[in-house]
Structures are given as C-alpha cells and as structure tokens.
Amino acid sequence: MERIETIKNWLKNQLNQEFIMKSASSDASFRRYFRIIIGKKTYILMDAPPNLEKIKNFINITKKLAFYKINVPKIISFSDELGLVLMSDFGSQTFLDAIDNKNMSELYANAINSLLNIQEKVDIKRIKKYSETLLIKEMSLFPEWYLTKLKNNNLINQDDLNEIFLLISKKSLSQNTCFVHRDFHSRNLMLVSDKKLGILDYQDALCGPLSYDLVSLLKDAYIKWDEEFVIDQSVHYWEKARKIGLIKNQDFSEFYKNFEWIGVQRHLKILGIFSRLSIRDKKDQYLKDIPLVEKYLLDTSERYKDLYPLRKILDKVIS
Missing domain, CATH: 3.90.1200.10 (Aminoglycoside phosphotransferase (APH), C-terminal lobe)
Structure with missing residues (x-):
C-alpha cells in the first residue's frame, strides 16, 4: 500500500488533476503497469521499483527508437528516483x-x-x-x-x-x-x-x-x-x-x-x-x-x- 500511495502522490504532482488508476498488467519481471484515466484520455504508468528494476535503459531505448520513428510509447514524464514512467497508451489489444x-x-x-x-x-x-x-x-x-x-x-x-x-x-x-x-x-x-x-x-x-x-x-x-x-x-x-x-x-x-x-x-x-x-x-x-x-x-x-x-x-x- 505504501508503494501505491507513492505512485498516486507522484501522479498528482505530474498531472495536477483528478485521475482514476486501474491495474493494466504485469510481466515476467518485477515491473507492473497501471492505466491512468483522466476523462476520455488514458495513459500507462510503468512501476519499476528502483531496488529491483532500472528505468534508465527503457528511457534511453525509447528515445532512440522514437528518433527513428519507430512506433513506441511517448514518454510524458518519469522519475529515476522512484522508478516511475508515465507514457502514452497503446490500448489493450495485443x-x-x-x-x-x-x-x-x-x-x-x-x-x-x-x-x-x-x-x-x-x-x-x-x-x-x-x-x-x-x-x-x-x-x-x-x-x-x-x-x-x-x-x-x-x-x-x-x-x-x-x-x-x-x-x-x-x-x-x-x-x-x-x-x-x-x-x-x-x-x-x-x-x-x-x-x-x-x-x-x-x-x-x-x-x-x-x-x-x-x-x-x-x-x-x-x-x-x-x-x-x-x-x-x-x-x-x-x-x-x-x-x-x-x-x-x-x-x-x-x-x-x-x-x-x-x-x-x-x-x-x-x-x-x-x-x-x-x-x-x-x-x-x-x-x-x-x-x-x-x-x-x-x-x-x-x-x-x-x-x-x-x-x-x-x-x-x-x-
């Protein structure tokens, strides 16, 4: 619960408006993902606890791929210290x-x-x-x-x-x-x-x-x-x-x-x-x-x- 509160407080500072946070998915690592809903807009929040995962590679590779116009999520905001990345949402259809x-x-x-x-x-x-x-x-x-x-x-x-x-x-x-x-x-x-x-x-x-x-x-x-x-x-x-x-x-x-x-x-x-x-x-x-x-x-x-x-x-x- 403490981690969830940390995430919500960070999002409040980044978004400065009301939002709904729902679980989106997890994967084979220690990362997990939440869908952030603001009216009709949605974003994805990647939670990568810094003691278990590092977001530096994700940020760097995202920038590299985006430079070459590869269709990867757009990074809205991130915190190295907290291990959080807010990004655009590709939806839920894999x-x-x-x-x-x-x-x-x-x-x-x-x-x-x-x-x-x-x-x-x-x-x-x-x-x-x-x-x-x-x-x-x-x-x-x-x-x-x-x-x-x-x-x-x-x-x-x-x-x-x-x-x-x-x-x-x-x-x-x-x-x-x-x-x-x-x-x-x-x-x-x-x-x-x-x-x-x-x-x-x-x-x-x-x-x-x-x-x-x-x-x-x-x-x-x-x-x-x-x-x-x-x-x-x-x-x-x-x-x-x-x-x-x-x-x-x-x-x-x-x-x-x-x-x-x-x-x-x-x-x-x-x-x-x-x-x-x-x-x-x-x-x-x-x-x-x-x-x-x-x-x-x-x-x-x-x-x-x-x-x-x-x-x-x-x-x-x-x-």
Whole structure:
C-alpha cells in the first residue's frame, strides 16, 4: 500500500488533476503497469521499483527508437528516483489477442515489416553487444531452474551442457548483427489504429544475431503455428532482408539453420525463466507455456546432428 500511495502522490504532482488508476498488467519481471484515466484520455504508468528494476535503459531505448520513428510509447514524464514512467497508451489489444486463422498472414507480414524497419534503421554503434558470456549465462538458467529445480534432475553432466552451450553460442554469434529487441513476440506487440503495430518491452535491447527477434516472433512461447507457416514467413523475411542489404551471400537454408539455432538458445533460456517464475516468484501461470517451448527444442535438436546430445538430455526429462 505504501508503494501505491507513492505512485498516486507522484501522479498528482505530474498531472495536477483528478485521475482514476486501474491495474493494466504485469510481466515476467518485477515491473507492473497501471492505466491512468483522466476523462476520455488514458495513459500507462510503468512501476519499476528502483531496488529491483532500472528505468534508465527503457528511457534511453525509447528515445532512440522514437528518433527513428519507430512506433513506441511517448514518454510524458518519469522519475529515476522512484522508478516511475508515465507514457502514452497503446490500448489493450495485443497481437496475441487479435490474431486468428483468417488474419494471421496479414498480421505476421505487418510484424515482420516492422521488425525489418527497426533492423534497417536503428544505429547499433552505441548499443551493448550480445556476448558469448551473456548467451551462455542465459542458457545456464536451463540446468539451474528447469532441470534441477523443476524436473528434480541432478544427474545431467554439466561438462556436456557446457559443450552444447558453447557450440550454440558460437553458431549464434556467427550471424550478421543488428538491433535486437530480445522479446519481440505476440504479447509485446500492440494493435493500435489502422492495424499499426505498437512495440513494447524493449528495454533489454542489444546488438545481436539477425534472426533472434524473428525466431522470438515465429516460434513464440505463447502461440504455435505449423512448420509450413513458420517457413513461409521466414522466407518472406529473408527475401526482404536481402533486398535492403541485411543479408548478403546467404541462401535460405543457411539462414534458416541460423534461425533455428538461435531459437534453441532462446528456448533454453525461456525454460529456465518460466521455471524460475513459478518456483521463486510464485507465478505459476507460466507453467502452462512450458510444453510448447519443450516441443520447439525437441523438434530442432532432432534435426541437427550437432544437437543430438541436447536431444538426449531432453528425452530424459520430458515425458
């Protein structure tokens, strides 16, 4: 309650008029969001307690993306000290809410075009790079939280895992690099006016592998499409990326292999994160999404000989 009072007092000073504050959403971090209503106008308030979250990256990346005319929320006001950001409201219709079998091709084409626009325009010179150390650190959540704590399996050889992680990270870093959102998926894309996409949750952006955000979108932890659709959309991306110079001298089969390998890195991380959210943070709603992520990993590790050791580990813990 003390935190809520702090938020309300800050808003009173910023807005200088009566408002209604309603819960809007929370996410997989310690952040939460409120919808601020003033008559017919609405805003979003991001609450990021400064002892748990930092808003500096969000502010800086928002400014960078806005400079390139990427459709991100407009920041109205913020407090570094309190960890509060007041911003424009994209509404409540996520990409995940809106999509169905009739509009999926149109919406995914729209999302891919938005992604390509970001990758082509946004300067990455001053953005921190996705390093081998970070890629491996993220994958280490898989044995720590998924294997050991969720599946109660302590028998997996850590040296075997380290070898797999090193192989995946080196393959991932062999790709061309660009701006990487790191969570470009159906819950972080909003449908605003005229089917224009609004983009959220980009504060952890890095300079990293070209196909990272594409695999986040097409092999989404929250919604599954058949392989034919995923390949079709990947071809659509690859063709356009070649035209604008993001991809040079790389055929589609090699591109798709890179896409699948960075997907393995991401999905290992996600299994660890979802397990941690349940065990440590008591957010059990993420458990229902684990089987889809497991399926992505099983399918991909079956396709590539170098990933067979990972497949063997997965077979031991997935029933």
